[in-house]
Amino acid sequence: MNDIDLNLYKKFAEKAIYKASDLLLEKFRPENSSELKKFYKSPNALVTNADMESDKKITEILNSPELRANIYSEESEKTIDEDSIFFWLIDPLCGTVPYSLGMDHWGINIALRDNEKIILSCLSSPSIGEYFSVILGEEVNRNGKPYKSTPPTNKLSESTIVLEVDGGLEWEKNIHHISKWITKVSQVNSFSSIAYPMIQMSLGRIPGGVFYGIDTVHFAAGAKIVESLGIRVTDKQGNNINWTKKEKLDCVVVGWPNIHQELINLM
Structure with a gap:
């Protein structure tokens, strides 16, 4: 089997x-x-x-x-x-x-x-x-x-970054962590979806995103697509995601290598 x-x-x-x-x-x-x-x-x-x-x-x-x-x-x-x-x-x-x-x-x-x-x-x-x-x-x-895809920019300061936070409790839990990096980006977009911004990253329109309190079913498909294009997908420590978990993922950081590394360094 x-x-x-x-x-x-x-x-x-x-x-x-x-x-x-x-x-x-x-x-x-x-x-x-x-x-x-x-x-x-x-x-x-x-x-x-x-x-x-x-x-x-x-x-x-x-x-x-x-x-x-x-x-x-x-x-x-x-x-x-x-x-x-x-x-x-x-x-x-x-x-x-x-x-x-x-x-x-x-x-x-x-x-x-x-x-x-x-x-x-x-x-x-x-x-x-x-x-x-x-x-x-x-x-x-x-x-x-x-x-194949290419990044729209290699500088976080010039980037529009996706931020998705699953509801008020996740905002309350993560607001301090968000404040560590959000002031270093050019613009922030939220879509109330994971599939849509992962498509936009795949198309080379958005260089990265940070996602809080999201279940694996929302993430797994998009993660494999973007990883296969050269985009990194990790937790906030830079570790690989455990896709066997059914619990919410605390924080997922997605980005082209330079953008991803800048975000991880700020966290």
Whole structure:
């Protein structure tokens, strides 16, 4: 069970992300806003019927008899094989708040991990027509074609940096840490999504970001895409991320090497 055909798994992951993207685009910016049903599953955790339907579509496709990976999604979990070391890490709608407001800052994350690392990733930002995928050790594909990227700048003082903080409690917990570096950057952007800024970093438009209190399902897909393009992804000490954790990641620092190192030095 330790050897799998990653091209087969990628085929299913790409099918899932395209089908879910089509579903979400159909529900995006409805003429009647009441068509998008909203509720809070916990404080600061908005969910819509679009999240749930996207999750259902993705998990139905990945729950194929040809695949033996267990499923860990933001909205559901399913054990396919108790002996399997492989897990899908899924966020079926990363950026529920901007999606519900009719803004473009959302996407879909699908990643596959073994018992220590991410080995396959699919990442999309459907409303702007961007789809990325990669298998560990291979070239990144953007919209079906091999892709490489370059940093927009190598100086933190000239950079627009992404800052994502998951709610008021995380702000209260991390405000001092944020103050160590935020005054050294040119501009700061927040998107209430992880998929969208990771796409923007992949496109070479944003050189880095700092993320506080974010679950691995939001991060895994984007992390593998940007790492495969030469961007660093670590914790605030510069250590590699443990992708087997289900708990929130305390702090994740993402950036092209020079930008990443400047951020780590300030922290």
